[in-house]
Every structure is written in C-alpha cells, then in structure tokens.
Amino acid sequence: MKNYKAIGKIGEGTFSEVMKMQSLRDGTYYACKQMKQHFESIEQVNNLREIQALRCLNPHPNILTLHEVVFDRKSGSLALICELMDMNIYELIRGRRQPLSEKKIMHYMYQLCKSLDHMHRNGIFHRDVKPENILIKQDILKLGDFGSCCSVYSKQPYTEYISTRWYRAPECLLTDGFYTYKMDLWSAGCVFYEIASLQPLFPGANELDQISKIHDVIGTPAQKTLTKFKQSRAMSFDFPFKKGSGIPLLTANLSPQCLSLLHAMVAYDPDERIAAHQALQHPYFQEQRAAELQVLASHRRTLLPEHPMALEPLSHNWHASKESRKQKQPLRQEEDAKRLGPACLMQLPKLRLSGVTRLSSCSSPTLRSVLGSGTNGRVPVLRPLKCVGPNKKTDPQKDIKPNLKQCRLPTIARKGGGY
Incomplete structure (x- = not known):
C-alpha cells in the first residue's frame, strides 16, 4: 500500500471497509476495499x-474494474484496488421527488442487463443485486460487490438467505436453497421498479411478510409452481388464494413495453422468468440496440476510412467503345490495388456486441464456470498474485478450501431496509 495515499473513508461493512485512495504513481483516485479478515497465504486469496x-x-464496460490486489503476507491483510465510481443507484434516487426520465431508466436497465448477461455467460450469478451494489459514473452503470457470487454449475442446495430480503426471489424464500441464476433477474426487476417509481416494490419486514407482499401484488402462484417448490422444502406450505393487485401504477408515464419487461423479470416461476440475454432483445430496448449499431458503424468507418481514388489523365482513347472499356476494367482494378496498397483490399473485422446479437432461448448459459465445479467440472486454477512481502513458491495444483467468510462491499444503512 506504499504506492497509495488514503484520502478518506467511503463506507464500512461487516467484513470490509472502503477507502478513497490516490495513487502516488499517477495521481489517479481509486476505491480500496480493505478486508477485515486476515489471510494466511496466496492460495486463500x-x-x-x-x-x-x-x-x-x-474487462467489461458494465462490471466494476479490479485494478490491483494487494496482499501483505506478514500482516495477513488484503486490499482490493478498484475503480472509483461517483455513487450507487440508491444514492441516486434517495430523496428525489421527481422520477428519472424513461430514457434514463432505459439506459441504466440496458446496462444492468448487459452486466448480468456477461456474468451468466461466464458461469457466475451475483446473488445480491440491489441498488447499493449498482454503481454509476457519468451515466455508465457498473455492477459491483461480488462477495456473494456463486457458480452456475456448483451443486445445489445453495445458501438459503443470501440476497437482501426486499430483492429476494420467491424460490429463495420457499425452497431450501434450490435456486438458479434466474434469481438475479428477479432482483433486477425489483431494482427496475424502484428506479422508475422511487419506491421499493416488495418491502417486506420479515420472511413471511416478504412472501405476503409478493402475493399481494403478483397473486398466489399456480399449483404446479408451488408443487415444484414443495419438492425441495422440508416443511409444507399452503397459501390462501390471492388474485393480486398488479404492479402499483405509481409509474403511469411508463410505456407498455417497459411494463411488459418488468412483468417478465418478476415472473413468479423462475422457469417462466426472462433471462438476461432475452431481456436485451426485448422491444423496450430497441432504441438502445439501434444506438449501439450506429456506434458500431461509426467504429468501422474509423477503422478503415475511404481512400480517395486518383483521377486518370485524359488520353486520345477516350472515344473507345463500351466493349474495350469493359476489357480494360479488370486491369484498372489491379493497378488501383497496387497503387493504394493492401489497405484497399482489407476486410473489416466482424465486431460483436452481446446486446445486438440475436440469441436463441435457453434455460441456462453453456459457458464454463470459474468459481466451482459441477458434477463433472474441474475448478480452474488461478496464478498466484503479486504480493507485498517475501515471495513464496506455491503449488498451483494444490486444492486448498479455506473456511472463509463471505465478503461484501459495505452498504448504506437503510431504515428497515430489508437486510
């Protein structure tokens, strides 16, 4: 940490504190997440x-950037040096009287869905998507705090009470840890509504009240959905029938496409809930996709600007017939190519954007996971980090499973806030 100067504390949580730091090398400001837990080796880190x-x-434009990991072996301290953002979504909407414009809401939600799509395609789901963990800087949205994340392919059941209560999906509340990456889409839908209305969608006071508030709005689920949940729950449950009042119309200025996407994200049955890559193709984001295509076209023009063609000098053969001109055309093209060089013949690389590519519907991502193994997978090995302190050779194949606590970014305390 000798390369950084502490400026001030940004926040503090149970497992870490976040400081604003300035690099002594180039003067850049960073957010330093200092872990309170002590670590014994690079393997643990x-x-x-x-x-x-x-x-x-x-790197991904909508995922918080990790710049450096600083581990002091002597003291066992660990710090994550990340990019410094301006604020989180909760700080953005706290105290506002007028909601954000739908264009701004669309812009933020498109970026959030892109971050979830990138994460799920890489075999990771977040498990704690909420306004405090969604960061903003100059209208760029980035998802942070991956202390609760999990492998898509790790064996169920998972930890039961992992996400913050107000944003916890029904399958997390009604099963013994049998849920999937679709829980992130439920949480994102709750954030969607909160950005649009400035009010939480399901502010339950406890677990039972949380379920009750969900049923008040959405209604009790179909019997087939409850049957699926009961198969993975030690205790049985039966709920009185509720039709549900529907999502409160506190957002009358929102378009039908906006409400359509919102309903798809908070579908009670996770099998019927929209996935991140499907959300990116929703008609609500048509304007965002068109803007990305325009940026892509501009980028292509920048990569290969048009070359001006030199004018041919006039000659006495300008009265030649059409047939002779057709015969000379291939020769002229060869000469032009020699004169202009290989850049004239080069083809543009095909750039791909996750939000533009049309994807087929699928139940889960197919890419490998880096956080754990399934029934047949293997855990990939990360190379040791550079650390402050004496070097120690480690066996990269050694499988060490320390008993570590979950680490989270500190959050701003919210009165009654669903924790």
Missing part, C-alpha cells in the same frame, strides 16, 4: 470468490 469473479469478468 486466490480462492476468494470475489477475486476469482472479478478476474474472470474483467
């Missing part, structure tokens, strides 16, 4: 889920 996830997902 490398096995930390948050570091594994950030290494796998970086």
